[in-house]
Amino acid sequence: MSAPPPRPTHQRLADTFAKLSEPNADVWVASTGPGGAHLVPLSLAWIDERVVIALPSDSVTGRNIAASGKARLAVGPTRDVVMIDAELDGAHPVDEAPGPIADGYAAQSDWDPRGQVGYSYLVLRPLRVQAWREANEISGRTLMRDGVWTSASEPV
Amino acid sequence: MSAPPPRPTHQRLADTFAKLSEPNADVWVASTGPGGAHLVPLSLAWIDERVVIALPSDSVTGRNIAASGKARLAVGPTRDVVMIDAELDGAHPVDEAPGPIADGYAAQSDWDPRGQVGYSYLVLRPLRVQAWREANEISGRTLMRDGVWTSASEPV
Numbered sequence: 001m002s003a004p005p006p007r008p009t010h011q012r013l014a015d016t017f018a019k020l021s022e023p024n025a026d027v028w029v030a031s032t033g034p035g036g037a038h039l040v041p042l043s044l045a046w047i048d049e050r051v052v053i054a055l056p057s058d059s060v061t062g063r064n065i066a067a068s069g070k071a072r073l074a075v076g077p078t079r080d081v082v083m084i085d086a087e088l089d090g091a092h093p094v095d096e097a098p099g100p101i102a103d104g105y106a107a108q109s110d111w112d113p114r115g116q117v118g119y120s121y122l123v124l125r126p127l128r129v130q131a132w133r134e135a136n137e138i139s140g141r142t143l144m145r146d147g148v149w150t151s152a153s154e155p156v
Numbered sequence: 157m158s159a160p161p162p163r164p165t166h167q168r169l170a171d172t173f174a175k176l177s178e179p180n181a182d183v184w185v186a187s188t189g190p191g192g193a194h195l196v197p198l199s200l201a202w203i204d205e206r207v208v209i210a211l212p213s214d215s216v217t218g219r220n221i222a223a224s225g226k227a228r229l230a231v232g233p234t235r236d237v238v239m240i241d242a243e244l245d246g247a248h249p250v251d252e253a254p255g256p257i258a259d260g261y262a263a264q265s266d267w268d269p270r271g272q273v274g275y276s277y278l279v280l281r282p283l284r285v286q287a288w289r290e291a292n293e294i295s296g297r298t299l300m301r302d303g304v305w306t307s308a309s310e311p312v
Binding site: 026027028030031032036037038039040041064068070071072073074076078079081083 | 193194220224228230
């Protein structure tokens with residue numbers, strides 16, 4: 001079975017925003033620390049061009065991202081992926097978070113972490129975003145570089 | 157909507173082997189190196205209780221695993237996951253690999269890397285395996301620890 005033709009950039013951008021904004025969206029979060037590479041699935045909210053996750057501050061992922069300031073994220077199934085290299089842009093204990101973050105997270109996610117002792121929101125700013133389905137979409141996969149979205153008309 | 161009741165250990169084991177053996181199965185591979193955490197989706201084959209992947213030896217993931225000897229793997233969607241902490245058990249340039257690895261990989265995967273210049277198979281041995289769907293399956297999620305499968309009758 002051959003793959004469908006590669007999507008143009010504007011379609012990949014539209015599909016990427018749809019994935020990030022989907023209700024109950026999940027994200028694979030890869031981080032690194034003293035124990036090596038770590039990877040967990042978490043709920044996400046897409047708020048003001050940031051990926052927001054909520055987790056125990058003292059979890060492996062929480063400690064890794066706090067220390068390194070970085071994470072690599074994947075959204076979508078393995079053959080329709082959005083890959084995001086992100087930097088830590090803010091961390092807020094859930095009961096002290098700005099309203100737009102806490103309300104936005106609860107609105108998109110299927111749970112509301114407010115009231116969970118020891119939980120924080122981590123706000124992750126994308127620096128590079130890539131989207132591809134099959135091998136024929138590897139070319140043109142970069143939708144953001146150095147924190148700037150590529151124009152839909154620009155070759156990537 | 158409430159989650160279905162948690163699966164007993166024997167069912168999680170059966171589901172895990174089914175996922176690992178599925179034709180065209182994919183795996184999220186997290187690794188770490190000088191650039192921090194890396195994460196990519198790859199095809200997998202489950203051969204002789206090992207996860208086998210094929211990739212360019214000089215890719216970020218290839219170099220990270222060669223240097224660290226470790227990877228963290230995820231199979232399945234975010235709400236039906238198998239998480240595997242694995243160590244590198246062998247690396248073979250695709251055209252010099254033992255027959256069972258090359259043939260087994262081609263049989264399960266939807267591609268055959270033999271003939272691809274610079275590609276290697278990495279053979280990853282699971283040390284810890286966990287499987288869960290929703291929060292109510294966090295308890296009892298560990299199916300293998302220190303390289304040994306838990307007995308289906310043993311509390312985990």
